[in-house]
Amino acid sequence: MSDQVYDVIIIGSGPAGLTAGIYTSRANLKTLLLAGEKWGGQLMLTTLVENFPGFVDGIQGPDLMMNMRAQAEKMGVEIKEEEAVGVDFSKKPLKVGPYLARAVIIATGAEFKWLGVAGEEKLIGKGVSACATCDAAFFRNKKVVVVGGGDAAMEEALFLTKFASEVTIVHRRDEFRASKIMQDRVKSNEKIKIKFNTQIAELFGEQKLEKVKFTSGEEMAIDGLFVAIGHAPATDLFKEVIELDEKGFVLRKQQVKKYKMMTSIEGVFTAGDVHDHNYKQAITAAGYGCEAALEVEKWLEEK
Amino acid sequence: MAAVHLTRNDFDEKTKTGVVMVDFWATWCGPCRMAGPVIDELSTEYSGKALVAKLDVDAEPEIAGKYGVMSIPTVILFKDGTEIGRQVGFSGKAGYVQLLSKAGI
Known part of the structure; x- marks a missing residue:
């Protein structure tokens, strides 16, 4: 010393x-x-x-x-x-x-913060990502989900629309806390769908992410999941x-x-x-x- | 010394024998730009023991696809052409040194 x-x-x-x-x-x-x-x-x-x-x-x-x-x-x-x-x-x-x-x-x-749900950890880098700007290009013409309701989630979703065929934002509350300008951009983007009052229960896939299950029991086939919950x-x-x-x-x-x-x-x-x-x-x-x-x-x- | 950049023309040839660590990266990825200088350092430090190289996923999407790279930076360690380990996300120098130790060096 x-x-x-x-x-x-x-x-x-x-x-x-x-x-x-x-x-x-x-x-x-x-x-x-x-x-x-x-x-x-x-x-x-x-x-x-x-x-x-x-x-x-x-x-x-x-x-x-x-x-x-x-x-x-x-x-x-x-x-x-x-x-x-x-x-x-x-x-x-x-x-x-x-x-x-x-x-x-x-x-x-x-x-x-990661979601902490089953299947998440082993799929990091295999479809589960913390960084849309790093990884979006790997999801050209793919279906992706963004989790979160703040500015970061909005930014990730908007960025992903340049590559992905469909972007779904999943948020646990009934409204976003993102700034109005970011919300407006998201809501006026045709590629983006929004699911309020929805939480992720589990992620499935072996070699790569294939499917997400929500707490409602509903399932959705996806290729990518971007976490932005803060x-x-x-x-x-x-x-x-x-x-x-x-x-x-x-x-x-x-x-x-x-x-x-x-x-x-x-x-x-x-x-x-x-x-x-x-x-x-x-x-x-x-x-x-x-x-x-x-x-x-x-x-x-x-x- | 900066790490060598691999392309589709020499990827198989360069990874076929010995210990080779490849950093899959792109210019638009912040953490990749943090990893860049560390990879360069390692290429000098491991000179003679391992080839430490980079692969631009924008220029060579087929190779990234072939190895299932869906997140960058991803660093893959090859021994005699076979993958023996990978590190997803920037792990700092220590993480890469640990990865290289899997090849017994």
């Missing part, structure tokens, strides 16, 4: 973590960012991002993240494609795996270490009152989808990353 103490360690490499890094590095704070091997966060699985300001014609999610990373590195952020393993926030300096820091920003975002905060690492809410989101406890991004432990801040259960946008995550970074800067100054 090296004795080097960073000013700040950022855990996470989505818009929140990388924005925080750009700000802390620019403020001359020695910054280590633990990106994880699968870096870049949820935007790495998207296509065109139309609502991130500054890109008139939109920008591809992976391009946006590669640019953010390049910008952070240019500013001097040290990025390691390592997972954070084990944290010790019980004493100063704070410890993240083998690394030491005066402050920490938790920006681990959220993890993909994400859960990636906080396993912090259980019993900092205070989380009942759903596992990091709580902003403002251990020192004026720092609104501080967690239940002094010097540990948070940013992005790991604490935000309201907005979950690339731009809000980036905004939170900026707030956390500015607060770290100020807090370190006052120490």
Whole structure:
């Protein structure tokens, strides 16, 4: 273990973590960012991002993240494609795996949620997918189902219509929670059918996905199933270490009152989808990353 | 050194003997672009022990179809032309190293 103490360690490499890094590095704070091997966060699985300001014609999610990373590195952020393993926030300096820091920003975002139904796991990569933008082209003229009711599900369904012959969106509620513009696009697309109040019970197929059974007992022959039921905060690492809410989101406890991004432990801040259960946008995550970074800067100054 | 790109013209020839790991990928796939540099690294590190190569599924859909690739990135490990393992989804370098260990290297 090296004795080097960073000013700040950022855990996470989505818009929140990388924005925080750009700000802390620019403020001359020695910054280590633990990106994880699968870096870049949820935007790495998207296509065109139309609502991130500054890109008139939109920008591809992976391009946006590669640019953010390049910008952070240019500013001097040290990025390691390592997972954070084990944290010790019980004493100063704070410890993240083998690394030491005066402050920490938790920006681990959220993890993909699978359905957890019978047959799903063994069919991943054989018709069951988490990423329409990656896999849609394998379903040319095929029948596919998208599960979910948010913007991600709408985007996946719309993207799939470029390839598949028929796209059915299956949602457990009687309405979508997606933004109106995305819902309108889905509802006006002739290739898309919608099944509300429907849940998946089981998936069937040996070499590849062949059939889905709904909880109603109804069955449907399909070639592909795309899961887009959302994400859960990636906080396993912090259980019993900092205070989380009942759903596992990091709580902003403002251990020192004026720092609104501080967690239940002094010097540990948070940013992005790991604490935000309201907005979950690339731009809000980036905004939170900026707030956390500015607060770290100020807090370190006052120490 | 960047990993070699296989095509329909040399796929069978190149995978026929020895240990060959092929990364099925496409430009429009975010996780594939994360995997790309890792595959390049591995091709250098395993030089002499295994051929680590890439296959663009856009350019060669028939080969992807032949091996039942329906999700990318998918990395398939061949030994003397026979598939002995595959990794679906980007697994990080560690995942690919583990896959290669199935060939005894």
